[in-house]
Amino acid sequence: xxxxxxxxxxxxxxxxxxxxxxxxxQALVEEGKAKIENVHVTFHDLxxxxxxxxxxxxxxxxxxx
Amino acid sequence: xxxxxxxxxxxxxxxxxxxxxxxxxQALVEEGKAKIENVHVTFHDLxxxxxxxxxxxxxxxxxxx
Amino acid sequence: xxxxxxxxxxxxxxxxxxxxxxxxxQALVEEGKAKIENVHVTFHDLxxxxxxxxxxxxxxxxxxx
Amino acid sequence: xxxxxxxxxxxxxxxxxxxxxxxxxQALVEEGKAKIENVHVTFHDLxxxxxxxxxxxxxxxxxxx
Amino acid sequence: xxxxxxxxxxxxxxxxxxxxxxxxxQALVEEGKAKIENVHVTFHDLxxxxxxxxxxxxxxxxxxx
Amino acid sequence: xxxxxxxxxxxxxxxxxxxxxxxxxQALVEEGKAKIENVHVTFHDLxxxxxxxxxxxxxxxxxxx
Numbered sequence: 001x002x003x004x005x006x007x008x009x010x011x012x013x014x015x016x017x018x019x020x021x022x023x024x025x026q027a028l029v030e031e032g033k034a035k036i037e038n039v040h041v042t043f044h045d046l047x048x049x050x051x052x053x054x055x056x057x058x059x060x061x062x063x064x065x
Numbered sequence: 066x067x068x069x070x071x072x073x074x075x076x077x078x079x080x081x082x083x084x085x086x087x088x089x090x091q092a093l094v095e096e097g098k099a100k101i102e103n104v105h106v107t108f109h110d111l112x113x114x115x116x117x118x119x120x121x122x123x124x125x126x127x128x129x130x
Numbered sequence: 131x132x133x134x135x136x137x138x139x140x141x142x143x144x145x146x147x148x149x150x151x152x153x154x155x156q157a158l159v160e161e162g163k164a165k166i167e168n169v170h171v172t173f174h175d176l177x178x179x180x181x182x183x184x185x186x187x188x189x190x191x192x193x194x195x
Numbered sequence: 196x197x198x199x200x201x202x203x204x205x206x207x208x209x210x211x212x213x214x215x216x217x218x219x220x221q222a223l224v225e226e227g228k229a230k231i232e233n234v235h236v237t238f239h240d241l242x243x244x245x246x247x248x249x250x251x252x253x254x255x256x257x258x259x260x
Numbered sequence: 261x262x263x264x265x266x267x268x269x270x271x272x273x274x275x276x277x278x279x280x281x282x283x284x285x286q287a288l289v290e291e292g293k294a295k296i297e298n299v300h301v302t303f304h305d306l307x308x309x310x311x312x313x314x315x316x317x318x319x320x321x322x323x324x325x
Numbered sequence: 326x327x328x329x330x331x332x333x334x335x336x337x338x339x340x341x342x343x344x345x346x347x348x349x350x351q352a353l354v355e356e357g358k359a360k361i362e363n364v365h366v367t368f369h370d371l372x373x374x375x376x377x378x379x380x381x382x383x384x385x386x387x388x389x390x
Contacts, residue, residue: 001300001302001332001333001334001376001378001383002331002332002333003263003265003300003302003331003332003333004329004330004331004332005202005263005329005330005332006327006328006329006353007070007107007326007327007328007329007330008326008327008328008357008359009326012357012358014244014252014254016356016357016358017244017245017247017252017357018247018252018255019352019356020352020353020356020357021247021250021251021252022247022250023348023349023351023352023356024329024348024349024352025247025249025250026250026348027344027345027348027349027352028331028345031341031344031345031348032333032337032341032342032345033337033341034333036249036250037248037249038249038300038378039247039248039249039250040246040247040248040261040263040298040300041246041247041250042202042241042245042246042247042261042263043241043245043246044109044239044241044245045245046107046108046109049079049082050082050107050108050109050110051105051106051107051108051326052082052083052086052087052090052104052105052106052107053102053104053105053326053363054090054101054102054103054104055086055087055090055091055101055104055106056086057079057082057083057086058326059079060083066137066138066139066181066183066188066365066367067136067137067138068136068137068138068328068330068365068367069134069135069136069137069154070134070135070137070328071132071133071134071158072131072132072133072134072135072200072237073131073132073133073162073164074131077162077163081161081162081163082162084157084161085157085158085161085162088153088154088156088157088161089134089153089154089157091153092149092150092153092154092157093136093150096146096149096150096153097138097142097146097147097150098142098146099138103183103365105326105328105363105365107326107328109239111237111238111239114209114212115212115237115238115239115240116131116235116236116237116238117212117213117216117217117220117234117235117236117237118131118168118232118234118235119220119231119232119233119234120216120217120220120221120231120234120236121216122209122212122213122216123131124209125213131235131237133198133200133235133237135198135267137330137367144309144317144319147309147310147312147317148312148317148320151312151315151316151317152312152315155312155314155315156315166314166315167313167314168235168314169312169313169314169315170196170198170233170235170311170312170313171311171312171315172196172198172267172306172310172311172312173306173310173311174304174306174310174369175310176367176368176369179339179342180342180367180368180369180370181365181366181367181368182342182343182346182347182350182364182365182366182367183362183364183365184350184361184362184363184364185346185347185350185351185361185364185366186346187339187342187343187346189339190343196267196268196269196311196313196318197266197267197268198266198267198268199264199265199266199267199284200264200265200267201262201263201264201288202261202262202263202264202265203261203262203263203292203294204261207292207293211291211292211293212292214287214291215287215288215291215292218283218284218286218287218291219264219283219284219287221283222279222280222283222284222287223266223280226276226279226280226283227268227272227276227277227280228272228276229268233313246261248261248298253261265332274374274382274384277374277375277377277382278377278382278385281377281380281381281382282377282380285377285379285380286380296379296380297378297379298379299377299378299379299380300376300377300378301376301377301380302332302371302375302376302377303371303375303376304369304371304375305375
């Protein structure tokens with residue numbers, strides 16, 4: 001532990017995810033005393049038609065983030 | 066908040082998800098005093114080979130729902 | 131299926147959750163053709179110190195929703 | 196209930212998942228007194244670029260498991 | 261990986277969970293070629309007022325499972 | 326979006342979680358182009374009897390991390 005699950009709309013590159021996984025893992029080790037070998041980080045990429053904010057699908061918003 | 070994660074077997078249209086996201090968001094705002102701009106709803110579509118009920122994959126059931 | 135997981139800061143009554151579970155279930159049955167007996171809805175109540183929006187814990191915000 | 200969510204890197208066959216779903220369901224019924232018809236098991240297959248252990252993506256590790 | 265998240269209504273003993281974690285882990289190792297040291301299993305115990313099936317809270321059902 | 330769910334064994338202070346939420350949010354904004362106001366981070370604290378690694382409950386391990 002810990003297990004970290006990140007859910008968002010697809011669109012980030014493998015390199016962006018790689019950096020995020022590193023920084024999230026570092027934060028947990030440095031601030032939370034987690035053992036690095038036990039930190040799991042997963043990315044759940046969703047289509048913009050499968051993520052709603054304020055009742056509106058991201059696909060139907062003006063922006064794409 | 067709140068974050069709502071809906072997991073099911075793929076097969077619903079974008080329009081069906083759009084309506085469900087609206088109704089779920091309304092329910093949380095009207096009954097749960099959530100602030101609408103903070104309500105996130107995500108749909109996690111799975112293949113029928115990745116969802117089991119009663120130990121049987123949906124793909125192996127007679128029905129597809 | 132579907133499985134619905136609702137995560138938020140604790141503070142809603144059993145009656146509020148009961149109504150939300152009913153409305154979410156209805157939405158999935160009516161709009162998504164889900165079989166009612168297979169709809170699972172879970173509420174994950176978190177302390178306000180365990181939910182952050184925009185990098186700020188709800189406990190540290192001016193509001194409590 | 197219960198709902199079981201299994202998240203890993205894609206690569207297992209439908210037959211492997213079928214057996215795992217059966218065994219997980221049996222364990223919950225036999226050890227946990229769950230009612231079999233209420234046990235839901237879902238598999239969330241991720242690309243190896245979306246799962247990090249110890250801050251390193253599985254795609255960047257020497258092994259693929 | 262894999263990460264396994266089991267969500268249900270509270271009421272099982274530590275011993276029951278211990279056995280379930282063992283059996284679930286074994287199933288993933290034996291059937292899914294998972295490396296045992298990477299298997300994480302978490303139990304999310306909910307009050308019976310926080311888990312609904314078919315739109316009805318477990319707390320409001322005749323049975324408690 | 327994104328929604329970030331961090332699951333671990335309880336034991337970190339509110340201050341530790343506050344710092345982790347900040348750093349995780351920063352990582353998503355800086356590396357992933359997320360809009361800060363849409364980043365949700367939740368902590369799911371579990372008892373050591375509810376988190377197993379390699380088939381062994383953390384409560385039954387020699388260490389507590």
